[in-house]
Amino acid sequence: MKDGSLSAVFSRTFGAGPRRVLAVHCSLAHSGAWRGLGDILKDEVTLTGFDMLSHGRSPDWDGRGDFQTRNVEAGLALLDSEASAVDLIGHSFGATVALLMAQARPDKIRSLVLIEPVLFAVTRLEAPELQAALEEEEAPFNDLLRAGEVEQATRLFNRMWGTGKPKWADMPEQARASMVRGMKAVPMSFEALYLDDKCLLKPGALDPVAMPVLLLSGGASQPVMSLINEGLARRMPRANTRVVPEAGHMLPITHAGVTAKILDQFWGGKE
Structure with missing residues (x-):
């Protein structure tokens, strides 16, 4: 890419299985957050995670453009380097990045898993x-x-x-x-998360996200999270929701084993 900061985005890979997976971490974390999940699924998946700008080993966001959009662009650059469609996973803020990636390039995404996406505009509208x-x-x-x-x-x-x-x-x-x-x-993502400045909630906006979608939430997380998932699921053609009762917001880390089992079921068409 022409943008130097985006070309310097750091990524790492876990596992060496046949299924190609791309993952976007939550705020304040880094791509290493996927290690637990990647290790459990190491024989089934090759999981690539990237550090968002201002996180991990990636450069700081330079203030140009929109923070969420710049990370979407970084993810799309990795997506475009894949020879064929991949399974995409996002957690928290990273799930909002993944959703926008899926909207932009549905042809490159085989399935989408959104774990506790913090698109609070949904519950501002509906709860x-x-x-x-x-x-x-x-x-x-x-x-x-x-x-x-x-x-x-x-x-x-x-x-x-x-x-x-x-x-x-x-x-x-x-x-x-x-x-x-x-x-x-x-705080640079307030408009994206709370005001829906990307218009994701407009009628038909998520119609392109027509691949199988699973939205996960933790039963011990903030009460709005399951409602956000339900609101988003209604706006996508092939989306389902699932709650992990004992888990909180950080469920892909704290409950990596449960998450891995759910992903196996979802990818196998049993979800």
Whole structure:
């Protein structure tokens, strides 16, 4: 690609199986988040994950364009390097990136798995009271961001959406610094996630996403997440939802074994 920052996007591969899979991680993480899933499925899949801009070993977002769109472009560059269609997985913010990739290049995607996509515009529209309660819960770290207290904002954000272990103070300094780096990009996606600036919820917008789609959520996650999945599923021709009762937002990491089993069933046409 002509854009230097996008051509420098880092990716890594897990497994050596026949099924080609491309995966997009959540905010504040990196492509290594897929290691657990990739190791379980190593004989079945070759899973490639890339570090989003401002995350992992990829360069910082340079502020040009739209943060979500720039990561979509990075993902599409990897997708275009594949000889044939792949299975695409996205988690959290990465799931919104994956959804836009599927909308843009449905011919290159065999199936789509969206794990807890944080497209809060769905519940702003369809469950406004529940969404308002979530945004009230988010207010403290948003206030800290506006005040320039990025590390404290990251700590609260991680407490709300992360696994809960290890605690912030127990994390290695490098891990905390990496998360703070990623946190700086989070508020740049407000319009994309809360206001649907890509018009994904407009009638017919997701009709091109006609491949088999599975939307996963954790039963112990924020209450809006299953509703977001249901709202998106209604807008896609071949989409189904599934809840992992004991899991939270980070289910592909905390419940990699369960997730792997569900993916096997989905890819095998048994979901």
